[in-house]
Amino acid sequence: MKRSYVVFGATGALIVVGAIFFRPPASADVPRLPADDAEILERLPMRSSDPRERERLRLHDALVAHPDDLGTALTLARLDIQLSRARSDPRYLGYAQAALGAWWELPSAPSDVLVLRATIRQSSHDFDGALADLDRVLAIDPDDAQAWITRSVVLAVRGRYEEAKASCQPLARLAPELVFTVCETSIDAVSGSAGPAYDRLSMSIRRSRRVSANEDADEREWASSTLGEIALRRGRDDDAESAFSAALAIDPDDAYVLAAYADLLIDRGRPAEAMKLVAGRTDNDGLLLRLALAEAKAHAPAAATHSEMLGARFEASHLRGDTVHRREEARFELELKGDARAALALARANWDVQREPWDVRVLLASAVAAGEPGTAAPALAFLDEHHLEDPRIRALAARLRGGAP
Amino acid sequence: MKRREGARRAIALLAFALVALVAWPAHAHKPSDSYLTLVAVGSRIDVRWDIALRDLDNVMALDRDANGTITWGELRARRDDVTALARERLTVRSGDDACPLNATRLEVADHSDGAYAVLRFDAVCPSEPRALDVDYELFFDVDPQHHGIARIDDGAGTRTAIFTFADRRQRFERSTLGRAHQLGAAIRLGIGHIFSGIDHLLFLIALLLPSVLVRKGDRRGWEPVGRWRPALMDVLKIVTAFTVAHSITLSLSALGVLRLPSRFVESGIAASVVLAAINNVVPILEEDRWTAAFALGLLHGFGFSATLMDLGLPRQNLVVTLFGFNVGVELGQMCVVAVFLPLAYLVRRTVAYRRVALLGGSVAIAGVATVWLIERAFALKVF
Numbered sequence: 001m002k003r004s005y006v007v008f009g010a011t012g013a014l015i016v017v018g019a020i021f022f023r024p025p026a027s028a029d030v031p032r033l034p035a036d037d038a039e040i041l042e043r044l045p046m047r048s049s050d051p052r053e054r055e056r057l058r059l060h061d062a063l064v065a066h067p068d069d070l071g072t073a074l075t076l077a078r079l080d081i082q083l084s085r086a087r088s089d090p091r092y093l094g095y096a097q098a099a100l101g102a103w104w105e106l107p108s109a110p111s112d113v114l115v116l117r118a119t120i121r122q123s124s125h126d127f128d129g130a131l132a133d134l135d136r137v138l139a140i141d142p143d144d145a146q147a148w149i150t151r152s153v154v155l156a157v158r159g160r161y162e163e164a165k166a167s168c169q170p171l172a173r174l175a176p177e178l179v180f181t182v183c184e185t186s187i188d189a190v191s192g193s194a195g196p197a198y199d200r201l202s203m204s205i206r207r208s209r210r211v212s213a214n215e216d217a218d219e220r221e222w223a224s225s226t227l228g229e230i231a232l233r234r235g236r237d238d239d240a241e242s243a244f245s246a247a248l249a250i251d252p253d254d255a256y257v258l259a260a261y262a263d264l265l266i267d268r269g270r271p272a273e274a275m276k277l278v279a280g281r282t283d284n285d286g287l288l289l290r291l292a293l294a295e296a297k298a299h300a301p302a303a304a305t306h307s308e309m310l311g312a313r314f315e316a317s318h319l320r321g322d323t324v325h326r327r328e329e330a331r332f333e334l335e336l337k338g339d340a341r342a343a344l345a346l347a348r349a350n351w352d353v354q355r356e357p358w359d360v361r362v363l364l365a366s367a368v369a370a371g372e373p374g375t376a377a378p379a380l381a382f383l384d385e386h387h388l389e390d391p392r393i394r395a396l397a398a399r400l401r402g403g404a405p
Numbered sequence: 406m407k408r409r410e411g412a413r414r415a416i417a418l419l420a421f422a423l424v425a426l427v428a429w430p431a432h433a434h435k436p437s438d439s440y441l442t443l444v445a446v447g448s449r450i451d452v453r454w455d456i457a458l459r460d461l462d463n464v465m466a467l468d469r470d471a472n473g474t475i476t477w478g479e480l481r482a483r484r485d486d487v488t489a490l491a492r493e494r495l496t497v498r499s500g501d502d503a504c505p506l507n508a509t510r511l512e513v514a515d516h517s518d519g520a521y522a523v524l525r526f527d528a529v530c531p532s533e534p535r536a537l538d539v540d541y542e543l544f545f546d547v548d549p550q551h552h553g554i555a556r557i558d559d560g561a562g563t564r565t566a567i568f569t570f571a572d573r574r575q576r577f578e579r580s581t582l583g584r585a586h587q588l589g590a591a592i593r594l595g596i597g598h599i600f601s602g603i604d605h606l607l608f609l610i611a612l613l614l615p616s617v618l619v620r621k622g623d624r625r626g627w628e629p630v631g632r633w634r635p636a637l638m639d640v641l642k643i644v645t646a647f648t649v650a651h652s653i654t655l656s657l658s659a660l661g662v663l664r665l666p667s668r669f670v671e672s673g674i675a676a677s678v679v680l681a682a683i684n685n686v687v688p689i690l691e692e693d694r695w696t697a698a699f700a701l702g703l704l705h706g707f708g709f710s711a712t713l714m715d716l717g718l719p720r721q722n723l724v725v726t727l728f729g730f731n732v733g734v735e736l737g738q739m740c741v742v743a744v745f746l747p748l749a750y751l752v753r754r755t756v757a758y759r760r761v762a763l764l765g766g767s768v769a770i771a772g773v774a775t776v777w778l779i780e781r782a783f784a785l786k787v788f
Contacts (some may be wrong), residue, residue, distance in 0.1 A: 037481065038476055038478060039476060042520040044459065044474065091459070091548065091550075094547075095550055183474050316435060321567055328639060
């Protein structure tokens, strides 16, 4: 009898101790009633003292007063799209769409509206819709440089390199030399000519710096980040780092460059530097992914928290039916959760939509980890067809083909 | 020297991480969503609507002092405006009859991308609706990419729906199945859990193996029972004690009174299987194994609750579900007993039963459960 009591007592004690020390984390969306009026619930991304926000409000009021003023609507939509990039906040894309509301669904929308609609559609990965809009613009006005650039970028994301490069051609006469060069070299770099592309673009950047030291900063930032990516294809990691640094010197907050640079630092086994680079940018899902990856590599204590946070973001985006983050989610599953099968399914579905080098890489890496080389066959065929040079991607492909590492 | 610098940098990073965690979480920057939950009970509908403070601020400037933050005071001051906006943008109808929304509470909740206002409404339809027509108009005028993510629960089932700019009106046919259906589903779930959860099954078998035997006077071995009655009583006591115990903790846990972390519970369950199996080889527990079954059943109840919670059960039907699940678990156990006991009783006199089934089986169960224990306690994969 006595021993039963011991078992009883011990189990009871364990439960009590467990309950005291291991209170489960309060579920995130449990409603609560704040006790203090001064409790800060939310910080807004933009204060109303921000000049761009004031400009937004002014344009918004003007549009409400004159709802059919296309000029105001376009200015407001452009500002919103810029803000969505600067703050990596997709809400502004919705605001931009609302600004164009009166013209959005028109069968014969003005070409300015179509270009912006293509940009917004491309941001939510409606690439076919975006291309259709751009083709309509160019049928009306073959001299619309913005439409040619956007078209080239969208085609490149889809892996349609020949058409993408053809779309750069008109820029030779419609756009500054640097823009034309970035457009062409970014395609050359992923289709077997990374070396010449690198030389050509660095020369063009040097030239433009001589011509206008302070103007066209956006273009030079774009050029530098492209140069960094070209260096990656050549396996010149040091060159890539200096190009990314140059881009960040122009705009230290550019999420695209920060992500690319952080990936490189993680690849080079310097996760602590990657952490430093993207620290404080947990607002951006892509940068949160890099932060969590770097922290996991560095065995940093916050890795689990950030990985969990990222999981909750993907959960929320599933609820709304979004699929725009499949590349990132595949990396999350593969590199943070260690679920190669889930990663492979995501990477394969992503492959049908986008074919940038990272899309190739995550599909190959997932196939290697899952031991299913067959699933990566389309990516391997793509590599052969376009001669993508990137040594990290080539190494993965070799592992898949050779069967052994 | 180099190493020391590395350490200093690590400390600096660590400090930063801590500050980042203490500081207010930044925006997730996902597109705008609201979360709408409708729970229909009779002719009444409980409405919970989570709307992002950022989105509310965008249309009604909640941040009154324009300092870039929204405080609880600022939100509370605009309570009537927020409620009015929400009521204007959501229409719930039952056939031709409107089910007017009466605001009951305003709270806040943290979602993965920031703070949301939680609005509660009581909607009362003139009669019990056969179908609900929901018309959702929130924010589409300012943000056509806004989505309303809805969950509709009518006691018989849960459905989800997404309201979008292009799809603002949706009809939800009410399930004709009521509580009986839900009870049935819960019972099936309970039975299924016994057969799918190998750890509970092994625990049960470890406890049942000696039931057709009694310990010899010197406690060093076993001898078969003479009649079937004491064996059956023994088994009934064990199984019932286990059920009563896990019902208690399962209910406490599901009702949110007491919860344990799953790693702790799962490790404990594995340990309990080890204990029950070893006891068949070396007596640790006394004759009346039902007390052990009761004590360990308390632990297993927390494990059952994790299964139930995964289903995201509606609160007001929790009692029905809990009852059904417990009944199902008991029925599942009875099935195991009904198969096991007659067989064991028939072969109880053989040496093989004592040597192979009882000793060998117990050692094997203890071995498997030890692996689970290690895996679960240290979160690693042995096999």
